[in-house]
Amino acid sequence: MASMPDMSEHATRAARWRPAEIVFWLALLACGFLFPSRYLIMTEILRLGLFALSLDLILGYAGIVSLGHAAFFGVGAYSAGLIALHGFIPEPVLALIAAGLIAAVLGFFTSFLVIRGVDLTRLMVTLGIALLLEALAEKFSDITGGTDGLQGIVIQPIFGLFAFDIFGKVGFFYNLAVLFVLFLLARCIVHSPFGLSLRAIRNNPLRASAIGIPVNRRLIAIYTLAAFYAGVAGAVFTQTTALASLDVFSFERSADLMLVLVLGGTGYLYGGLIGAVVFKVLQDVFSSITPQYWMFWIGLVFVVVVMIGRERLHRWVMWLPHRVVQQFGRKASAAVSGGDAS
């Protein structure tokens, strides 16, 4: 890197924490205190955000498309469920890591299938793996509980101190902590030379290999890591809901995840989190207005979002805040309007 001062300087600058990021995380934390009646839906948002973060790692940074990411989520969920049910590891945090590792092992082995193809074959392969696992979980119903799901999961208190309550308070903060730690890790990874090499692969695999990047090894590594993340998301799901049923593998789960990431944008880590917020909020609002036809409205919104374009929509939403910022007219406004022009 020493021979490319521009590049390394660019990388360091990109890795620096921006004020908006800090505000974002503080806001998430604040939500935990501001809306005590909405813990469960907020937990769902965080979980979906973590899951989307996992897909963003492979899609946004390495350019691997996947329609079967629920495979790892499901393996994580069932692993955590079985671990708790049979009392292998009573402590939830350790069980969480174990479940993530099990998903990572699966990710490692399936990555060889995934790196072979291009986009369309990858969609097929990933989708196939998820469907395969779903069928297996249904078939081995004496282990997984089949369609009825795992019954009677009891999750022990975290570190033996914090028991999960019915209002979901502990679940929420647990989820937030897990998300934050994994986010920090992901942030380090994508800004590291390894992360930069992934981006080179995404932009042009052939050129990347020409400058000496071991393309396949890098892809296997990131795919395995993403599987770990998805597995942890699944494990958190089981731990906070005390449920694991076949729908953890469902195609809808993978497809929703893709939607979330399309809504939020790929390749900057926050896309999944923002997408998850928007997606779940829309779902919640529409389905409480019209429990029967909410899918129509949410579909309509997605089509509109794609037609208008996320960036433009965003500019409209931020028009008022911009005005406010410009009133104060300092360096901040210059930075914001600079962003607008791009």
Place this chain on the structure above:
Amino acid sequence: MSIRANMLLGAVAAAALVGGSAFSAHAADTVKIGLILPMTGGQASTGKQIDNAVKLYMKQHGDTVAGKKVEVILKDDAAVPDNTKRLAQELIVNDKVNIIAGFGITPAAFAAAPLATQAKVPEVVMAAGTSIITEKSPYIVRTSFTLGQSSTIIGDWAVKNGIKKVATLTSDYAPGNDALKFFKEHFTKGGGQIVEEVKVPLANPDFAPFLQRMKDAKPDAMFVFVPAGQGGNFMKQYAERGLDKSGIKVIGPGDVMDDDLLNNMGDAALGAVTAHIYSADHQSKENKEFLAAYEKAYNQRPGFMAVGGYDGIHLIYAALQKTGGKADGDSLIAAMKGMKWESPRGPISIDPETRDIVQNVYIRKVEKKNGQLWNVEFETFKDVKDPGKTKK
């Protein structure tokens, strides 16, 4: 990059919005019922029937009972248990509902059970039919049925009517396994023989490969359980495979011959004998009125799910009447225990010990009347309790 920074702020604003909408007013003169049903997805027909029936009942009987206004809050869980759990919890904590009701599938009823216990909120199960549900919480009351009630009776009936060899086809989940277990127990005890046992995935309604195996096993009859809503598809494939002509009769609990689908099944369904708790053809004043009102309102024949919903909301009304409007969980549950009334399906009551439903089970045969298919009842078994519990 700063666009992205802005998006972060936008997301924060959106999160603030959703949180803000959470707080809702709560009036003391209102009794709130949280109705959680699958309104989308594979089980949507169950949800729609129950929702229709509840609306119909409230239209007929008004929305005030014992001086309290009854308000129903409908939520869609798409039959996914973790949705059910979240919705039930939000209804209890945020909307302060007095009763949760609905529950299209067994796992959904299970998921809400701990909440019912902890919050002391009655859970009125209007659809799910696995025996063990009511044992999951002392606040669960059921107004649908259990698979054991109908499966034991069709098992005995098959033995008595010269059916020796039966192949079974059941959906592979708790109610299906209940149906199979109880049928097998009664049928083999009477000397019958199971020649082929097939479990089909719940989420995969392609019966064709399974039906071929049924045909090859050459039984006298096939015992079928598929959940409400899948019967139409099953009978279509049954006819396509020519099983109706091979002389293999369909027997089973009545779920497969669900009334709301029966008319579209075609003549292949003729002669199917099922044991069940409700037939739209049930001869009583209550049912005639219910049938006419439902058909008028929704232009469709009600099935047994609709009756489960209709009786469920009636039970809530009657309990409120009895407590004089007191809507806390313990009073309501106490009032519901032992409640007896004449439903469109016939006389029913709530067992005071198990909080499960006690009802007549009818043996019915599909016949054509005035160009329409009906489940015509020809034998009645009175006051059947859930065999899953009476055994203990």
